[in-house]
Amino acid sequence: MILAIKNTFTEIGETTLFVKRFFKEVFIPPYETKEFLKQCYIIGYKSLPLVAITGFIMGLVLTLQSRPTLVQFGAESWLPGMVALSLIREIAPVITALICAGKISSGIGAELGSMKVTEQIDAMEVSAVNPYNYLVVTRVLACTLMVPLLVFFADAIGIIGGYVGINIHGDVNFYRFLTQIVQSLEYLDLLPATLKTFFFGFFIGMIGCYKGFNASNGTESVGQAANSAVVTASLSIFIIDMVAVQITDLFF
Amino acid sequence: MMEKKLHKEPKAKEKDQTPIIEIKDLHKTFGKDNVILKGVNLTLNKGEDLVVLGRSGSGKSVTIKCIVGLIEPDKGEIKVFDENVLNISKSQLNEIRVRIGFLFQSGALYDSMSVRENLAFTLTKHKRDLSPEEVEREVMEALENVGLAEAVDKMPSELSGGMRKRIGLARTLILKPEIILYDEPTTGLDTITSREISELILDIKHKQKTSSIIITHDMACAKMTADRIVVLKDGVIHAEGTYEELEKDEDEWVRSFFE
Numbered sequence: 206m207i208l209a210i211k212n213t214f215t216e217i218g219e220t221t222l223f224v225k226r227f228f229k230e231v232f233i234p235p236y237e238t239k240e241f242l243k244q245c246y247i248i249g250y251k252s253l254p255l256v257a258i259t260g261f262i263m264g265l266v267l268t269l270q271s272r273p274t275l276v277q278f279g280a281e282s283w284l285p286g287m288v289a290l291s292l293i294r295e296i297a298p299v300i301t302a303l304i305c306a307g308k309i310s311s312g313i314g315a316e317l318g319s320m321k322v323t324e325q326i327d328a329m330e331v332s333a334v335n336p337y338n339y340l341v342v343t344r345v346l347a348c349t350l351m352v353p354l355l356v357f358f359a360d361a362i363g364i365i366g367g368y369v370g371i372n373i374h375g376d377v378n379f380y381r382f383l384t385q386i387v388q389s390l391e392y393l394d395l396l397p398a399t400l401k402t403f404f405f406g407f408f409i410g411m412i413g414c415y416k417g418f419n420a421s422n423g424t425e426s427v428g429q430a431a432n433s434a435v436v437t438a439s440l441s442i443f444i445i446d447m448v449a450v451q452i453t454d455l456f457f
Numbered sequence: 458m459m460e461k462k463l464h465k466e467p468k469a470k471e472k473d474q475t476p477i478i479e480i481k482d483l484h485k486t487f488g489k490d491n492v493i494l495k496g497v498n499l500t501l502n503k504g505e506d507l508v509v510l511g512r513s514g515s516g517k518s519v520t521i522k523c524i525v526g527l528i529e530p531d532k533g534e535i536k537v538f539d540e541n542v543l544n545i546s547k548s549q550l551n552e553i554r555v556r557i558g559f560l561f562q563s564g565a566l567y568d569s570m571s572v573r574e575n576l577a578f579t580l581t582k583h584k585r586d587l588s589p590e591e592v593e594r595e596v597m598e599a600l601e602n603v604g605l606a607e608a609v610d611k612m613p614s615e616l617s618g619g620m621r622k623r624i625g626l627a628r629t630l631i632l633k634p635e636i637i638l639y640d641e642p643t644t645g646l647d648t649i650t651s652r653e654i655s656e657l658i659l660d661i662k663h664k665q666k667t668s669s670i671i672i673t674h675d676m677a678c679a680k681m682t683a684d685r686i687v688v689l690k691d692g693v694i695h696a697e698g699t700y701e702e703l704e705k706d707e708d709e710w711v712r713s714f715f716e
Contacts, residue, residue, distance in 0.1 A: 235585070319568070328565035331525045332632070333551035334582045 223415050227345055230338050241343040248309050248344075248410075249351035253358065255308060256301055260359035263296055264288060264366025272374065281375075285382050286389025288367040293390065294398050297359040299446055302405035305352055306438035310413035313344055314434030317417025318427040326418070341414040348410030353402040393457045401449035405442055412438040475503040476536075477636060477668055478524060483533035485519055493519050494530065495692030501636070506662060506669045508679045510714050511689030517672040518562075520689075521638045524670075525559055526550050537636070555583060558629030558637040558667075562644055564621035566613040572624050573609045576600070580631050599627040602664070603657060619650035623657065630661065637661070639671040643678045655681040676715060688714065 268288050275281050317340060320326050329336040364386065371377050416434040420426040478501035485494040493516040501507050509517045522528040524535055526542060535542050537553050545553075567575050576596040581587065587595070600606045603623040613621060622642060629637060642658065643651035655678040661667060662682075673679055679686060680700050688696040688703065688711055696703060696711045704715045 235582075316569075323563055323568070324561045324565040325567055327522075327527055328559070328561060328567075330527060331554055331557070331559040332579045332582075332628075333554040334579065 219419070220415060223418070224411060226337060227342060227411065230335070231342050231346065233338070235338070237339050237343050240339060241346055244343050244347035245351055248305075248347045249354060252305065252308060252351075252355055255304060256355045256359050257362050259300060259304055260297060260362035261366040261369075263300055263359070264292060264363035264368075265370045266366075267291060267296065267363075268367045268370030269373070272370070282385070283389075284371060285367065285377075285385040288370075289364055289386040290389060290394060292363040292367070293360050294394055295446075297363050298356050298398055298402050298405065299442065301356045301359045302352060302402065302409065302442045303439055305348070305355065305406070305409050306442060307435055309348060310409045310434040310438040311431040313410065313413030314416040314420075315427055315431035317341075317414060318420035318430035319417075321418060321420045322422055322424060322427055337418075341418065344414055345407060345410035348413075349403055349406040352406030352409060353399060356399075356402045356405075397449060397453040397457060401445060404445050404449070408441045408445065409438050412441060476500045477503050477538060478670070479534075479536040480520070480524070481534040481536075483520065483523060483535065484531045485516070485523065485528065486531055493692060494523075494533075497533070497689070497692070497694060499687060499694060501668055501670055503668055504662075504666065506658070506671060506682050506684045508683035508686045509670060509672045509689060510674075510679065510686060513674075515689045516692055517689055518640055521559070521640060521670055521672060524638065525554055525557055555632055556635050558626075558632065558634035560622065560625050560629055560637065560639045560642055562641045564613075564618075564625035566616075566621055566624055566628070568613050570613075571609075572600070572605075572611050572613070572616075575613070575624065576628050576631050579628055583632060595631060599631040600624075602630055602661070603627045617650075619646050619654065622646070622654060626657065626661070630665065633665065635667060637667050637669045639669060639673070641672055641674065643673060643675040648677075651675055651678060652681075654678070658682050 268284060271287060272281065272284060275284055275287070317326070320340070326336045326340070329339065368377070368379060368382050371382065413434045416430040416437070420430040478499070480497055480499040483494050483497040483499075486492045493514075497516070497520055499507075499509075499520065509520070511517050519528055523530045524537060524542070530543070533543075538556065540549065540553060542550055542553060566572075567578065570578060573593075573596055576599055577592050580592055580595055597606055597609065600609055603626050605620060605623050605627065608616065608620060608624065613624075616624060626642075639658065643654050646654065655675075658669065658671065658678075659682060662669065669682075671678070671682055683700050686698060686700055686703050687694050690696075690710070696706060696708060698706070700715075703711055706712055
Protein backbone atom coordinates (compact mmCIF):
# COMPACT_ATOMS: atom_id res chain seq x y z
CA MET A 206 0.00 0.00 0.00
CA ILE A 207 2.73 2.44 1.06
CA LEU A 208 4.79 1.30 -1.91
CA ALA A 209 1.84 1.96 -4.26
CA ILE A 210 1.41 5.49 -2.86
CA LYS A 211 5.16 6.07 -3.15
CA ASN A 212 5.13 4.84 -6.77
CA THR A 213 2.18 7.12 -7.59
CA PHE A 214 3.98 10.17 -6.24
CA THR A 215 7.18 9.13 -8.01
CA GLU A 216 5.27 8.89 -11.30
CA ILE A 217 3.64 12.29 -10.74
CA GLY A 218 7.07 13.79 -10.05
CA GLU A 219 8.62 12.18 -13.12
CA THR A 220 5.71 13.31 -15.31
CA THR A 221 6.07 16.87 -14.04
CA LEU A 222 9.80 16.88 -14.82
CA PHE A 223 9.08 15.43 -18.27
CA VAL A 224 6.55 18.19 -19.02
CA LYS A 225 8.85 20.86 -17.58
CA ARG A 226 11.63 19.65 -19.87
CA PHE A 227 9.35 20.25 -22.86
CA PHE A 228 8.94 23.95 -22.05
CA LYS A 229 12.69 24.25 -21.57
CA GLU A 230 13.68 22.44 -24.77
CA VAL A 231 11.02 23.79 -27.11
CA PHE A 232 12.87 27.12 -27.35
CA ILE A 233 16.39 25.70 -27.60
CA PRO A 234 17.88 25.16 -31.07
CA PRO A 235 18.33 23.06 -33.12
CA TYR A 236 14.72 23.24 -34.29
CA GLU A 237 13.73 19.96 -35.90
CA THR A 238 11.47 21.53 -38.52
CA LYS A 239 11.57 18.61 -40.95
CA GLU A 240 10.58 16.08 -38.30
CA PHE A 241 7.89 18.47 -36.99
CA LEU A 242 6.34 18.79 -40.46
CA LYS A 243 6.51 15.02 -40.91
CA GLN A 244 4.67 14.54 -37.63
CA CYS A 245 2.07 17.15 -38.64
CA TYR A 246 1.49 15.13 -41.79
CA ILE A 247 1.18 11.84 -39.88
CA ILE A 248 -0.91 13.21 -37.02
CA GLY A 249 -3.03 15.68 -39.00
CA TYR A 250 -3.37 14.61 -42.61
CA LYS A 251 -3.45 10.86 -41.97
CA SER A 252 -6.17 11.24 -39.35
CA LEU A 253 -8.51 13.11 -41.72
CA PRO A 254 -10.47 10.08 -43.03
CA LEU A 255 -11.15 8.76 -39.52
CA VAL A 256 -12.16 12.18 -38.23
CA ALA A 257 -14.34 12.79 -41.31
CA ILE A 258 -16.28 9.54 -40.91
CA THR A 259 -16.76 10.08 -37.18
CA GLY A 260 -17.69 13.74 -37.63
CA PHE A 261 -20.29 12.95 -40.27
CA ILE A 262 -21.87 10.20 -38.17
CA MET A 263 -21.87 12.46 -35.08
CA GLY A 264 -23.76 15.21 -36.94
CA LEU A 265 -26.19 12.82 -38.60
CA VAL A 266 -27.01 10.82 -35.46
CA LEU A 267 -27.32 13.89 -33.26
CA THR A 268 -29.81 15.40 -35.70
CA LEU A 269 -31.86 12.23 -36.03
CA GLN A 270 -31.94 11.69 -32.27
CA SER A 271 -32.85 15.29 -31.40
CA ARG A 272 -35.48 15.83 -34.09
CA PRO A 273 -38.42 13.88 -32.54
CA THR A 274 -38.19 15.81 -29.24
CA LEU A 275 -38.00 19.19 -30.98
CA VAL A 276 -40.90 18.24 -33.26
CA GLN A 277 -43.03 17.50 -30.16
CA PHE A 278 -42.49 21.10 -29.02
CA GLY A 279 -42.88 22.50 -32.50
CA ALA A 280 -39.30 23.70 -32.40
CA GLU A 281 -37.99 21.84 -35.42
CA SER A 282 -36.58 25.05 -36.84
CA TRP A 283 -34.13 25.18 -33.92
CA LEU A 284 -32.57 21.91 -35.04
CA PRO A 285 -29.66 23.34 -37.17
CA GLY A 286 -28.62 25.77 -34.44
CA MET A 287 -28.89 23.19 -31.67
CA VAL A 288 -26.91 20.58 -33.58
CA ALA A 289 -24.20 23.08 -34.54
CA LEU A 290 -23.94 24.41 -30.98
CA SER A 291 -23.68 20.91 -29.48
CA LEU A 292 -21.10 19.87 -32.04
CA ILE A 293 -18.90 22.93 -31.79
CA ARG A 294 -19.02 23.43 -28.03
CA GLU A 295 -18.73 19.87 -26.82
CA ILE A 296 -19.25 16.82 -28.97
CA ALA A 297 -16.78 17.38 -31.80
CA PRO A 298 -13.86 18.47 -29.55
CA VAL A 299 -14.31 15.60 -27.10
CA ILE A 300 -15.04 12.84 -29.60
CA THR A 301 -12.23 13.97 -31.94
CA ALA A 302 -9.82 14.17 -29.01
CA LEU A 303 -10.83 10.66 -27.89
CA ILE A 304 -10.24 9.35 -31.40
CA CYS A 305 -6.85 11.05 -31.44
CA ALA A 306 -6.05 9.54 -28.04
CA GLY A 307 -6.79 6.11 -29.49
CA LYS A 308 -4.96 6.62 -32.76
CA ILE A 309 -2.17 9.08 -32.04
CA SER A 310 -1.32 8.68 -28.36
CA SER A 311 -1.16 4.89 -28.60
CA GLY A 312 0.83 5.15 -31.83
CA ILE A 313 3.38 7.48 -30.27
CA GLY A 314 3.53 5.34 -27.11
CA ALA A 315 4.17 2.16 -29.11
CA GLU A 316 6.66 3.82 -31.48
CA LEU A 317 8.78 5.44 -28.77
CA GLY A 318 8.39 2.39 -26.50
CA SER A 319 9.73 0.17 -29.24
CA MET A 320 12.58 2.61 -29.91
CA LYS A 321 13.43 2.58 -26.22
CA VAL A 322 13.39 -1.21 -25.95
CA THR A 323 15.54 -1.70 -29.06
CA GLU A 324 18.07 0.90 -27.81
CA GLN A 325 17.34 3.32 -30.67
CA ILE A 326 16.81 6.16 -28.19
CA ASP A 327 20.11 5.27 -26.49
CA ALA A 328 21.76 5.22 -29.94
CA MET A 329 20.58 8.79 -30.51
CA GLU A 330 21.80 9.83 -27.08
CA VAL A 331 25.31 8.40 -27.55
CA SER A 332 25.64 9.98 -30.98
CA ALA A 333 25.08 13.33 -29.21
CA VAL A 334 21.64 13.88 -30.74
CA ASN A 335 19.08 15.05 -28.19
CA PRO A 336 16.32 12.38 -28.43
CA TYR A 337 13.89 14.47 -26.37
CA ASN A 338 14.18 17.38 -28.75
CA TYR A 339 13.94 15.22 -31.86
CA LEU A 340 11.23 12.78 -30.73
CA VAL A 341 9.19 14.44 -27.98
CA VAL A 342 9.18 18.16 -28.78
CA THR A 343 8.25 17.59 -32.43
CA ARG A 344 5.43 15.15 -31.65
CA VAL A 345 3.93 17.19 -28.82
CA LEU A 346 4.02 20.39 -30.89
CA ALA A 347 2.48 18.62 -33.88
CA CYS A 348 -0.32 17.20 -31.68
CA THR A 349 -0.96 20.59 -30.06
CA LEU A 350 -1.41 22.23 -33.46
CA MET A 351 -3.08 19.43 -35.40
CA VAL A 352 -5.79 18.37 -32.93
CA PRO A 353 -7.52 21.82 -33.03
CA LEU A 354 -7.43 21.70 -36.85
CA LEU A 355 -8.91 18.21 -36.80
CA VAL A 356 -11.65 19.48 -34.47
CA PHE A 357 -12.48 22.32 -36.91
CA PHE A 358 -12.65 19.74 -39.66
CA ALA A 359 -14.90 17.49 -37.54
CA ASP A 360 -17.15 20.52 -36.81
CA ALA A 361 -17.55 21.20 -40.55
CA ILE A 362 -18.16 17.57 -41.51
CA GLY A 363 -20.52 17.14 -38.52
CA ILE A 364 -22.58 20.11 -39.72
CA ILE A 365 -22.81 18.52 -43.18
CA GLY A 366 -23.93 15.31 -41.44
CA GLY A 367 -26.58 17.35 -39.63
CA TYR A 368 -27.78 18.82 -42.95
CA VAL A 369 -28.13 15.31 -44.40
CA GLY A 370 -30.02 14.24 -41.24
CA ILE A 371 -32.48 17.11 -41.51
CA ASN A 372 -33.09 16.38 -45.19
CA ILE A 373 -33.99 12.76 -44.51
CA HIS A 374 -37.30 13.95 -43.06
CA GLY A 375 -37.71 17.27 -44.80
CA ASP A 376 -36.40 19.55 -47.46
CA VAL A 377 -34.20 22.37 -46.17
CA ASN A 378 -32.12 24.60 -48.40
CA PHE A 379 -28.39 24.47 -47.56
CA TYR A 380 -28.08 28.26 -47.55
CA ARG A 381 -30.98 28.57 -45.11
CA PHE A 382 -29.51 25.79 -42.99
CA LEU A 383 -26.17 27.61 -42.75
CA THR A 384 -27.86 30.95 -42.04
CA GLN A 385 -29.71 29.43 -39.10
CA ILE A 386 -26.44 28.02 -37.75
CA VAL A 387 -24.56 31.31 -38.07
CA GLN A 388 -27.44 33.20 -36.40
CA SER A 389 -27.47 30.82 -33.42
CA LEU A 390 -23.68 30.88 -32.86
CA GLU A 391 -21.75 33.52 -30.96
CA TYR A 392 -18.05 34.26 -30.84
CA LEU A 393 -17.95 33.03 -27.25
CA ASP A 394 -19.23 29.62 -28.35
CA LEU A 395 -16.13 29.17 -30.44
CA LEU A 396 -13.40 30.61 -28.21
CA PRO A 397 -13.47 28.28 -25.14
CA ALA A 398 -14.17 25.26 -27.33
CA THR A 399 -11.15 26.06 -29.49
CA LEU A 400 -8.86 26.85 -26.57
CA LYS A 401 -9.52 23.54 -24.86
CA THR A 402 -8.60 21.60 -28.02
CA PHE A 403 -5.02 22.93 -27.76
CA PHE A 404 -4.85 21.41 -24.27
CA PHE A 405 -6.34 18.16 -25.57
CA GLY A 406 -3.67 18.01 -28.28
CA PHE A 407 -0.85 18.86 -25.89
CA PHE A 408 -1.80 16.15 -23.41
CA ILE A 409 -2.46 13.53 -26.11
CA GLY A 410 1.06 14.05 -27.45
CA MET A 411 2.72 14.43 -24.07
CA ILE A 412 1.15 11.32 -22.53
CA GLY A 413 2.01 9.18 -25.58
CA CYS A 414 5.61 10.43 -25.50
CA TYR A 415 5.96 10.01 -21.73
CA LYS A 416 4.67 6.45 -21.74
CA GLY A 417 6.83 5.48 -24.71
CA PHE A 418 9.96 7.26 -23.52
CA ASN A 419 9.74 5.58 -20.12
CA ALA A 420 8.93 2.06 -21.30
CA SER A 421 11.00 -0.36 -19.25
CA ASN A 422 13.06 -2.85 -21.18
CA GLY A 423 11.23 -5.76 -22.78
CA THR A 424 8.76 -6.12 -25.64
CA GLU A 425 5.84 -6.49 -23.21
CA SER A 426 6.37 -2.92 -22.10
CA VAL A 427 5.72 -1.65 -25.65
CA GLY A 428 2.14 -2.94 -25.49
CA GLN A 429 1.80 -1.60 -21.96
CA ALA A 430 3.05 1.82 -23.05
CA ALA A 431 0.52 1.97 -25.91
CA ASN A 432 -2.34 0.76 -23.74
CA SER A 433 -1.49 3.01 -20.84
CA ALA A 434 -1.15 6.00 -23.19
CA VAL A 435 -4.70 5.54 -24.52
CA VAL A 436 -6.25 5.08 -21.09
CA THR A 437 -4.41 8.01 -19.49
CA ALA A 438 -4.94 10.33 -22.47
CA SER A 439 -8.68 9.51 -22.64
CA LEU A 440 -9.08 10.12 -18.93
CA SER A 441 -7.14 13.37 -19.11
CA ILE A 442 -9.41 14.58 -21.95
CA PHE A 443 -12.48 14.21 -19.73
CA ILE A 444 -10.72 15.94 -16.82
CA ILE A 445 -9.55 18.84 -19.02
CA ASP A 446 -13.06 19.10 -20.48
CA MET A 447 -14.60 19.25 -17.02
CA VAL A 448 -12.18 21.97 -15.90
CA ALA A 449 -12.66 23.89 -19.17
CA VAL A 450 -16.45 23.82 -18.82
CA GLN A 451 -16.22 25.05 -15.22
CA ILE A 452 -13.93 27.91 -16.22
CA THR A 453 -16.13 28.80 -19.21
CA ASP A 454 -19.18 28.78 -16.96
CA LEU A 455 -17.41 31.07 -14.53
CA PHE A 456 -16.17 33.67 -17.00
CA PHE A 457 -18.50 33.57 -20.04
CA MET B 458 33.55 -5.69 -50.96
CA MET B 459 35.30 -5.59 -47.61
CA GLU B 460 39.07 -5.94 -47.69
CA LYS B 461 39.90 -9.43 -46.44
CA LYS B 462 43.53 -8.80 -45.57
CA LEU B 463 43.97 -8.52 -41.81
CA HIS B 464 46.11 -5.85 -40.22
CA LYS B 465 47.03 -7.19 -36.83
CA GLU B 466 48.76 -4.45 -34.87
CA PRO B 467 51.62 -5.06 -32.41
CA LYS B 468 50.56 -6.16 -28.93
CA ALA B 469 49.86 -3.72 -26.14
CA LYS B 470 53.28 -3.64 -24.55
CA GLU B 471 54.89 -2.42 -27.81
CA LYS B 472 52.27 0.29 -28.32
CA ASP B 473 51.61 3.86 -27.26
CA GLN B 474 50.74 3.72 -23.56
CA THR B 475 48.88 7.05 -23.47
CA PRO B 476 45.60 6.34 -21.67
CA ILE B 477 42.50 7.76 -23.37
CA ILE B 478 39.98 6.15 -21.06
CA GLU B 479 40.71 5.78 -17.36
CA ILE B 480 38.14 4.29 -15.02
CA LYS B 481 38.82 4.39 -11.31
CA ASP B 482 36.86 2.74 -8.51
CA LEU B 483 33.58 2.55 -10.45
CA HIS B 484 30.56 1.46 -8.41
CA LYS B 485 27.01 0.84 -9.59
CA THR B 486 24.03 -0.69 -7.82
CA PHE B 487 20.60 -1.09 -9.40
CA GLY B 488 17.64 -0.92 -7.04
CA LYS B 489 18.40 -1.50 -3.37
CA ASP B 490 20.73 -4.45 -3.42
CA ASN B 491 21.56 -5.44 -7.00
CA VAL B 492 25.25 -4.58 -6.83
CA ILE B 493 26.82 -4.78 -10.28
CA LEU B 494 30.11 -2.89 -10.08
CA LYS B 495 32.15 -2.87 -6.87
CA GLY B 496 35.16 -0.77 -7.82
CA VAL B 497 36.18 -1.36 -11.41
CA ASN B 498 39.55 0.06 -12.45
CA LEU B 499 40.22 0.03 -16.18
CA THR B 500 42.48 1.83 -18.65
CA LEU B 501 42.28 1.95 -22.43
CA ASN B 502 45.46 3.10 -24.14
CA LYS B 503 45.61 4.93 -27.42
CA GLY B 504 45.48 2.61 -30.44
CA GLU B 505 44.64 -0.39 -28.27
CA ASP B 506 41.89 -2.99 -28.66
CA LEU B 507 40.82 -4.02 -25.17
CA VAL B 508 38.55 -7.03 -24.82
CA VAL B 509 36.35 -7.32 -21.73
CA LEU B 510 35.28 -10.82 -20.74
CA GLY B 511 32.97 -11.93 -17.96
CA ARG B 512 29.82 -13.88 -17.29
CA SER B 513 26.43 -12.50 -18.30
CA GLY B 514 25.31 -9.89 -15.79
CA SER B 515 28.84 -9.22 -14.57
CA GLY B 516 28.60 -5.53 -15.50
CA LYS B 517 30.51 -5.37 -18.80
CA SER B 518 27.80 -3.45 -20.67
CA VAL B 519 27.09 -1.30 -17.61
CA THR B 520 30.75 -0.25 -17.58
CA ILE B 521 30.80 0.94 -21.20
CA LYS B 522 27.38 2.58 -20.84
CA CYS B 523 28.82 4.55 -17.91
CA ILE B 524 31.62 5.77 -20.19
CA VAL B 525 29.18 7.41 -22.62
CA GLY B 526 26.85 8.66 -19.91
CA LEU B 527 23.93 6.32 -20.62
CA ILE B 528 24.13 5.03 -17.05
CA GLU B 529 25.15 7.20 -14.14
CA PRO B 530 27.46 5.37 -11.73
CA ASP B 531 27.06 5.71 -7.96
CA LYS B 532 30.72 6.39 -7.33
CA GLY B 533 34.03 6.55 -9.14
CA GLU B 534 35.81 8.48 -11.85
CA ILE B 535 35.74 8.08 -15.63
CA LYS B 536 38.26 10.11 -17.58
CA VAL B 537 37.89 10.22 -21.34
CA PHE B 538 40.41 12.33 -23.25
CA ASP B 539 41.50 13.66 -19.82
CA GLU B 540 37.98 14.93 -18.99
CA ASN B 541 36.05 13.44 -16.10
CA VAL B 542 32.77 12.69 -17.88
CA LEU B 543 30.90 12.51 -14.57
CA ASN B 544 31.61 16.15 -13.72
CA ILE B 545 31.01 17.93 -17.02
CA SER B 546 28.02 19.67 -18.56
CA LYS B 547 25.68 18.00 -21.04
CA SER B 548 27.14 19.96 -23.96
CA GLN B 549 30.70 19.01 -22.97
CA LEU B 550 29.61 15.39 -22.67
CA ASN B 551 28.10 15.58 -26.15
CA GLU B 552 31.39 16.91 -27.54
CA ILE B 553 33.08 13.81 -26.12
CA ARG B 554 30.29 11.52 -27.34
CA VAL B 555 30.93 12.64 -30.92
CA ARG B 556 34.49 11.33 -30.55
CA ILE B 557 33.25 7.96 -29.23
CA GLY B 558 31.41 5.43 -31.37
CA PHE B 559 29.11 2.91 -29.73
CA LEU B 560 28.01 -0.28 -31.46
CA PHE B 561 24.94 -1.73 -29.75
CA GLN B 562 24.34 -5.44 -29.48
CA SER B 563 21.30 -5.22 -31.76
CA GLY B 564 22.76 -2.57 -34.05
CA ALA B 565 20.02 -0.18 -32.82
CA LEU B 566 19.23 1.06 -36.34
CA TYR B 567 16.35 3.53 -36.59
CA ASP B 568 13.49 1.34 -37.87
CA SER B 569 11.60 4.15 -39.57
CA MET B 570 14.57 5.22 -41.69
CA SER B 571 16.34 3.58 -44.62
CA VAL B 572 20.03 2.70 -44.35
CA ARG B 573 20.90 5.95 -46.15
CA GLU B 574 18.74 7.99 -43.75
CA ASN B 575 20.17 6.15 -40.74
CA LEU B 576 23.69 7.23 -41.69
CA ALA B 577 22.77 10.69 -42.93
CA PHE B 578 20.75 11.39 -39.76
CA THR B 579 23.76 11.24 -37.44
CA LEU B 580 25.96 13.11 -39.90
CA THR B 581 23.60 15.98 -40.64
CA LYS B 582 22.86 16.56 -36.96
CA HIS B 583 26.51 17.39 -36.39
CA LYS B 584 27.52 18.89 -39.73
CA ARG B 585 24.49 20.95 -40.69
CA ASP B 586 26.35 22.88 -43.39
CA LEU B 587 27.09 19.82 -45.55
CA SER B 588 25.54 19.83 -49.03
CA PRO B 589 23.34 16.85 -50.02
CA GLU B 590 26.11 15.68 -52.39
CA GLU B 591 28.67 15.73 -49.58
CA VAL B 592 26.31 13.83 -47.27
CA GLU B 593 25.73 11.21 -49.96
CA ARG B 594 29.47 10.86 -50.54
CA GLU B 595 30.18 10.38 -46.82
CA VAL B 596 27.32 7.88 -46.47
CA MET B 597 28.60 5.81 -49.37
CA GLU B 598 32.16 5.96 -48.05
CA ALA B 599 31.05 4.69 -44.62
CA LEU B 600 29.01 1.91 -46.23
CA GLU B 601 31.93 0.91 -48.46
CA ASN B 602 34.11 0.68 -45.35
CA VAL B 603 31.83 -2.06 -44.03
CA GLY B 604 31.31 -3.66 -47.44
CA LEU B 605 27.59 -2.90 -47.71
CA ALA B 606 27.29 -0.09 -50.25
CA GLU B 607 24.56 -2.04 -52.09
CA ALA B 608 22.27 -1.93 -49.01
CA VAL B 609 21.95 1.87 -49.07
CA ASP B 610 18.26 1.92 -50.02
CA LYS B 611 17.15 -0.96 -47.81
CA MET B 612 15.10 -0.64 -44.65
CA PRO B 613 16.48 -2.15 -41.40
CA SER B 614 13.74 -4.82 -41.47
CA GLU B 615 15.19 -6.12 -44.76
CA LEU B 616 18.66 -6.70 -43.28
CA SER B 617 20.12 -9.83 -41.70
CA GLY B 618 21.62 -9.76 -38.17
CA GLY B 619 25.16 -9.43 -39.51
CA MET B 620 24.17 -6.69 -41.94
CA ARG B 621 22.43 -4.74 -39.17
CA LYS B 622 25.62 -4.82 -37.11
CA ARG B 623 27.73 -3.69 -40.05
CA ILE B 624 25.34 -0.86 -40.85
CA GLY B 625 25.34 0.06 -37.16
CA LEU B 626 29.12 0.17 -37.37
CA ALA B 627 28.99 2.29 -40.54
CA ARG B 628 26.67 4.72 -38.74
CA THR B 629 29.19 4.88 -35.90
CA LEU B 630 32.13 5.37 -38.29
CA ILE B 631 30.53 8.22 -40.21
CA LEU B 632 31.48 10.65 -37.43
CA LYS B 633 35.07 9.34 -37.55
CA PRO B 634 35.34 8.46 -33.84
CA GLU B 635 38.64 8.03 -32.05
CA ILE B 636 37.27 5.39 -29.69
CA ILE B 637 34.75 2.66 -30.52
CA LEU B 638 32.88 0.71 -27.84
CA TYR B 639 31.58 -2.61 -29.12
CA ASP B 640 28.80 -4.24 -27.07
CA GLU B 641 28.89 -7.93 -28.02
CA PRO B 642 29.50 -7.34 -31.74
CA THR B 643 29.27 -11.02 -32.73
CA THR B 644 26.47 -12.25 -30.46
CA GLY B 645 23.71 -14.08 -32.33
CA LEU B 646 25.72 -14.45 -35.54
CA ASP B 647 26.96 -17.60 -37.25
CA THR B 648 30.67 -18.46 -37.15
CA ILE B 649 31.45 -17.11 -40.61
CA THR B 650 29.62 -13.80 -40.06
CA SER B 651 31.22 -13.48 -36.61
CA ARG B 652 34.63 -13.85 -38.22
CA GLU B 653 33.74 -11.23 -40.82
CA ILE B 654 32.74 -8.79 -38.07
CA SER B 655 35.97 -9.50 -36.17
CA GLU B 656 37.96 -8.88 -39.37
CA LEU B 657 36.02 -5.67 -39.85
CA ILE B 658 36.94 -4.52 -36.32
CA LEU B 659 40.62 -5.06 -37.13
CA ASP B 660 40.25 -3.42 -40.51
CA ILE B 661 38.65 -0.32 -39.00
CA LYS B 662 41.35 -0.10 -36.35
CA HIS B 663 44.01 -0.15 -39.07
CA LYS B 664 42.27 2.32 -41.40
CA GLN B 665 40.86 4.79 -38.88
CA LYS B 666 43.48 4.40 -36.11
CA THR B 667 40.78 3.88 -33.49
CA SER B 668 41.05 2.52 -29.96
CA SER B 669 38.36 0.09 -28.86
CA ILE B 670 36.76 -1.65 -25.94
CA ILE B 671 35.17 -4.87 -27.13
CA ILE B 672 32.73 -6.73 -24.92
CA THR B 673 32.32 -10.27 -26.10
CA HIS B 674 31.70 -13.88 -25.17
CA ASP B 675 33.10 -14.98 -28.51
CA MET B 676 36.64 -16.22 -27.85
CA ALA B 677 37.45 -16.40 -31.55
CA CYS B 678 36.64 -12.68 -31.78
CA ALA B 679 38.68 -12.01 -28.63
CA LYS B 680 41.65 -13.92 -30.03
CA MET B 681 41.54 -12.01 -33.32
CA THR B 682 41.02 -8.54 -31.96
CA ALA B 683 42.47 -8.31 -28.45
CA ASP B 684 45.70 -6.52 -27.69
CA ARG B 685 44.84 -6.97 -24.04
CA ILE B 686 42.02 -8.75 -22.19
CA VAL B 687 40.44 -7.97 -18.83
CA VAL B 688 38.11 -10.36 -17.05
CA LEU B 689 35.30 -9.03 -14.85
CA LYS B 690 34.16 -11.08 -11.86
CA ASP B 691 32.03 -10.07 -8.88
CA GLY B 692 32.02 -6.41 -9.92
CA VAL B 693 35.80 -5.98 -10.14
CA ILE B 694 38.57 -6.70 -12.65
CA HIS B 695 39.62 -10.22 -11.75
CA ALA B 696 42.36 -10.84 -14.31
CA GLU B 697 44.26 -8.96 -16.98
CA GLY B 698 46.74 -9.90 -19.69
CA THR B 699 47.14 -10.85 -23.32
CA TYR B 700 45.14 -13.72 -24.82
CA GLU B 701 48.16 -16.02 -24.60
CA GLU B 702 48.84 -15.09 -20.97
CA LEU B 703 45.28 -15.58 -19.76
CA GLU B 704 44.91 -18.82 -21.70
CA LYS B 705 47.54 -20.26 -19.38
CA ASP B 706 46.42 -18.39 -16.26
CA GLU B 707 46.78 -20.26 -12.99
CA ASP B 708 43.13 -19.48 -12.10
CA GLU B 709 40.94 -22.27 -13.44
CA TRP B 710 37.91 -19.95 -13.66
CA VAL B 711 39.82 -17.60 -16.00
CA ARG B 712 41.11 -20.50 -18.07
CA SER B 713 37.55 -21.82 -18.48
CA PHE B 714 36.78 -18.92 -20.86
CA PHE B 715 39.45 -20.20 -23.24
CA GLU B 716 38.41 -23.87 -23.27
